[in-house]
Amino acid sequence: xxxxxxxxxxxxxxxxxxxxxxxxxxxxxxxxxxxxxxxxxxxxxxxxxxxxxxxxxxxxxxxxxxxxxxxxxxxxxxxxxxxxxxxxxxxxxxxxxxxxxxxxxxxxxxxxxxxxxxxxxxxxxxxxxxxxxxxxxxxxxxxxxxxxxxxxxx
Ligand SMILES: [Zn+2]
Ligand SMILES: [Zn+2]
Numbered sequence: 001x002x003x004x005x006x007x008x009x010x011x012x013x014x015x016x017x018x019x020x021x022x023x024x025x026x027x028x029x030x031x032x033x034x035x036x037x038x039x040x041x042x043x044x045x046x047x048x049x050x051x052x053x054x055x056x057x058x059x060x061x062x063x064x065x066x067x068x069x070x071x072x073x074x075x076x077x078x079x080x081x082x083x084x085x086x087x088x089x090x091x092x093x094x095x096x097x098x099x100x101x102x103x104x105x106x107x108x109x110x111x112x113x114x115x116x117x118x119x120x121x122x123x124x125x126x127x128x129x130x131x132x133x134x135x136x137x138x139x140x141x142x143x144x145x146x147x148x149x150x151x152x153x154x
Contacts, residue, residue, distance in 0.1 A: 003037040055093050062096035062132055070102035072121075079107040081115055083129040088147050095137060097129040126151040 005021040019026045021036060031037070059080050064071050070078050078100035082092035092098060101107035106114040106121070115121050130151045133143045144150055 003031055003034065004039060005037075006031050055090065059093055059098045060096045061098045061100070062136075063099055063128070067100045069100060070106055071099045072106045073102060075102035075104055077103050079103055079109075081107055083125045084147055085116075091146055092129075095129075095133065097132075099125060123151065123154055126154075 003019075003021075005019050006026075007018045007020055009016055009018045017026050017028055017031065018024070019031065019034075021038075059067075061067060061071075061080075067080065068078060069076055079102075080098050081101045082089045083097040083099060084092045101115055103109075107116070108114045109116065115125070130143055130147070133146075134140050137143075138146075
């Protein structure tokens with residue numbers, strides 16, 4: 001891949017290389033040895049973000065059809081929480097292991113309250129998720145294969 005500062009320019013039918021960083025005409029070998037080379041990377045990242053956004057928007061829950069009220073207490077103003085978060089976030093989204101939790105009590109990231117700070121509540125839903133998977137989606141082994149952990153023995 002070429003440096004993003006390397007431009008192909010045309011003057012009087014002649015093509016030459018121009019460096020927009022050094023602001024001068026250069027040879028290809030000058031560019032090759034340059035230590036200030038920069039590459040364009042944003043294209044790939046953009047695509048991934050868009051895909052992720054789409055995934056996030058289509059989130060659903062196998063535990064409730066009401067995504068507007070906290071599954072624990074019924075309060076409105078919820079966050080959709082992935083039961084298996086972190087590296088398993090996308091698998092949670094894929095299998096519908098998402099639950100609505102209120103931002104006042106059960107998913108309050110501002111005041112450090114709720115599921116991310118409550119290992120009992122967290123594990124309760126992870127166990128439910130694993131049991132659901134093993135009953136409706138696949139085998140115990142497939143769960144371990146997919147989520148890389150056994151929450152039932154935690
Ligand atoms: Zn969460
Ligand atoms: Zn709640």
